Amino acid sequence: MKIFCVGKNYAAHAKEMNSAVPTSPLIFMKPSTALLPHAKPFFYPDFSNNIHYELELVVKINRHGKSIKKSNALSFIDEISLGIDFTARDIQQECKKKGYPWEIAKSFDYSASIGAFISIDSIDLQNLNFSLLKNQSEVQRANTSDMIFDVATIIEYVSHRFTLQKGDLIYTGTPEGVGPVQKGDHLEGFLSGNKLLDCPIK
Secondary structure, X not given: OOEEEEEOOEHHHHHHOOOOOOOOOEEEEEOHHHEEOOOOOEOOOOOOOOEEEOEEEEEEEOOOEOOOOHHXXXXXXXXXXXXXXXXXXXXXXHHHHHOOOOHHHHOOOOXXXXXXXXXXXXXXXXXXXXXXXXXXXXXXXXEHHHEOOOHHHHHHHHHOOOOEOOOOEEEOOOOOOOEEOOOOOEEEEEXXXXXXXXXXXX
């Protein structure tokens, strides 16, 4: 199982990160050991002092695929969820300053929280509202129509470079509003008003 992630896929998030809006999908990966199962707590690592949450729509690949055409891309998924791309922002910023790769800030153990999956039957993937509450206060809200690259485009792009396999996950990017978490915080993710993700911070 592979975890693909899309960087800066919402223009407002790119702006808040003082980054240019990308002209093609920015892809990075997390290992399978980064996955944090639904409702399991995230334990704050001892190597960072500035862990940030980034809520994202997540799609699950349902079969083997390579060089998938955009017109057929959505047939390769039948379930979606919400996930959090936990980021060690202090480490990421230091790596960027030095021109180093920054997987160490993004791909550490349990840095990819995942919620409960739901079927995409009768769902318009290009018009989904999702939001994140931190300690019962909303900190992120977006609609998938705000994506720079939609789900089908992402699947096409990734599959031309990597073979997709059943069970692979694609985290499709976070909207604006990312921020820090502390021990004792409680994160809850909602998709079209339905709670899919529950992640206490320990």
